[in-house]
Amino acid sequence: xxxxxxxxxGGVSTxxxxxxLVPTVDVCYLGDTARVPYGPRDAATVCRYATEALDYLxxxxxxxxxxxxxxxxxxxxxxxxxxxxxxxxxVAEAGIRAAAALGARRLAVLxxxxxxxxxxFARRLSECLPSAEVRSVACPLFVALAEAGLTAPDxxxxxxxxxxxxAPLFDLEPxxxxxxxxxFPWLSPHVRRLFPTAHLIDCGAAAAAALxxxxxxxxxxxxxxxxxxxxxAFRRLYGRLTGDAAPPLVETVALS
Amino acid sequence: xxxxxxxxxGGVSTxxxxxxLVPTVDVCYLGDTARVPYGPRDAATVCRYATEALDYLxxxxxxxxxxxxxxxxxxxxxxxxxxxxxxxxxVAEAGIRAAAALGARRLAVLxxxxxxxxxxFARRLSECLPSAEVRSVACPLFVALAEAGLTAPDxxxxxxxxxxxxAPLFDLEPxxxxxxxxxFPWLSPHVRRLFPTAHLIDCGAAAAAALxxxxxxxxxxxxxxxxxxxxxAFRRLYGRLTGDAAPPLVETVALS
Numbered sequence: 360x361x362x363x364x365x366x367x368x369g370g371v372s373t374x375x376x377x378x379x380l381v382p383t384v385d386v387c388y389l390g391d392t393a394r395v396p397y398g399p400r401d402a403a404t405v406c407r408y409a410t411e412a413l414d415y416l417x418x419x420x421x422x423x424x425x426x427x428x429x430x431x432x433x434x435x436x437x438x439x440x441x442x443x444x445x446x447x448x449x450v451a452e453a454g455i456r457a458a459a460a461l462g463a464r465r466l467a468v469l470x471x472x473x474x475x476x477x478x479x480f481a482r483r484l485s486e487c488l489p490s491a492e493v494r495s496v497a498c499p500l501f502v503a504l505a506e507a508g509l510t511a512p513d514x515x516x517x518x519x520x521x522x523x524x525x526a527p528l529f530d531l532e533p534x535x536x537x538x539x540x541x542x543f544p545w546l547s548p549h550v551r552r553l554f555p556t557a558h559l560i561d562c563g564a565a566a567a568a569a570l571x572x573x574x575x576x577x578x579x580x581x582x583x584x585x586x587x588x589x590x591x592a593f594r595r596l597y598g599r600l601t602g603d604a605a606p607p608l609v610e611t612v613a614l615s
Numbered sequence: 616x617x618x619x620x621x622x623x624x625g626g627v628s629t630x631x632x633x634x635x636l637v638p639t640v641d642v643c644y645l646g647d648t649a650r651v652p653y654g655p656r657d658a659a660t661v662c663r664y665a666t667e668a669l670d671y672l673x674x675x676x677x678x679x680x681x682x683x684x685x686x687x688x689x690x691x692x693x694x695x696x697x698x699x700x701x702x703x704x705x706v707a708e709a710g711i712r713a714a715a716a717l718g719a720r721r722l723a724v725l726x727x728x729x730x731x732x733x734x735x736f737a738r739r740l741s742e743c744l745p746s747a748e749v750r751s752v753a754c755p756l757f758v759a760l761a762e763a764g765l766t767a768p769d770x771x772x773x774x775x776x777x778x779x780x781x782a783p784l785f786d787l788e789p790x791x792x793x794x795x796x797x798x799f800p801w802l803s804p805h806v807r808r809l810f811p812t813a814h815l816i817d818c819g820a821a822a823a824a825a826l827x828x829x830x831x832x833x834x835x836x837x838x839x840x841x842x843x844x845x846x847x848a849f850r851r852l853y854g855r856l857t858g859d860a861a862p863p864l865v866e867t868v869a870l871s
Contacts, residue, residue, distance in 0.1 A: 404844045503759035588660045
């Protein structure tokens with residue numbers, strides 16, 4: 360069994376990528392919906408929330424934990440990995456490796472405020488690709504749109520938000536765009552419309568691809584969902600985002 | 616000294632209303648920025664967060680507490696008021712009284728998801744104004760826009776969000792619109808543009824008006840700001856929303 364952890368519903372995009380690769384894997388998904396969004400918060404607060412969540416999940420004795428939250432994997436995971444006697448995968452490292460493999464010369468990083476403020480993506484990308492131009496943009500409203508289920512490709516609202524938020528990238532003409540927050544793949548049609556030739560890197564899918572080959576055990580493809588608040592709202596939103604006709608049972612748990 | 620409590624920066628609109636009425640009052644403002652927004656969360660979670668915040672503030676021994684959060688004053692305050700040996704004012708009751716005094720026949724309530732889901736505004740308004748038509752609309756993106764400082768009257772983004780969110784009210788032609796969340800006064804120009812003849816009721820300002828005449832002591836008009844996360848971000852946002860050239864010192868405190 361693998362645990363997938365995100366602040367909210369964003370990591371469901373990563374969960375879906377993992378299940379496409381390994382349909383038989385059993386997964387326990389945790390969304391810390393009582394405290395979403397993590398992105399605008401200070402690093403110390405994100406570390407505290409992440410520690411509580413990972414302690415909870417580690418106690419379930421999974422084969423591995425996939426941190427499907429760009430903010431946690433950027434600002435907290437480097438400090439927390441040694442705390443757990445099991446592999447903990449983050450979306451940041453996987454996304455950076457995927458970008459480096461592409462060898463793009465002009466790169467954009469779309470993240471939360473905390474991710475962009477940390478500068479970690481930009482720094483690591485510049486180490487891997489010293490001659491590349493890297494520009495980071497914080498997209499806090501993308502999270503609000505995804506959590507509200509307002510992501511449809513023909514909806515003018517996410518279209519306008521994408522145009523406004525990504526305007527600082529127009530003159531860069533990025534060859535690759537890292538979606539460094541797992542909420543953002545839900546908005547990828549709107550990003551793609553503005554940058555039709557850029558390669559979009561879904562950091563969550565990249566992390567799922569890194570984890571998949573390491574999985575020894577196989578299960579029955581079962582999926583358990585835990586949230587810290589709003590189990591009914593999570594069910595509805597899960598159905599709306601994934602198009603799944605039978606949204607799953609969702610349990611509420613306490614982390615703090 | 617009076618305490619003003621909100622989930623984030625929204626209650627600053629209430630604080631400003633109170634200081635316009637009583638410039639000499641000393642205020643301690645608490646924004647639970649580590650857990651904002653409260654609006655999408657379950658009532659039990661909101662009650663837990665509110666209890667922690669009010670316990671903290673009551674220990675400061677203020678003359679009164681003004682709960683400048685529509686969600687808390689709707690779903691938590693009725694259960695919590697007896698817990699404290701001092702007056703606790705909520706924005707919900709004040710807004711409902713102001714609407715009742717107007718005698719409007721068609722009323723709209725703009726609130727968070729939790730406020731609208733509770734049905735409390737609609738029920739209380741129908742009790743006060745039995746022949747009035749009342750319609751409630753949840754405006755979760757208004758909170759995200761205010762917390763991102765994206766509220767300017769000439770900005771097309773909040774304009775489009777307002778048009779989309781308030782479309783269910785167009786055929787009602789409301790005579791009065793209750794801004795039942797203290798984040799919403801920041802967006803009132805966008806509400807007014809869509810409903811130019813409606814009377815906008817700022818529930819926070821109504822609560823400040825109820826509290827002001829009861830204040831016995833007078834201070835020096837000092838204001839202390841406490842947040843649970845992101846003191847620098849709060850300072851910047853405070854300056855951006857209020858136009859105050861000298862944003863205040865902001866302290867970080869722990870509630871949980």
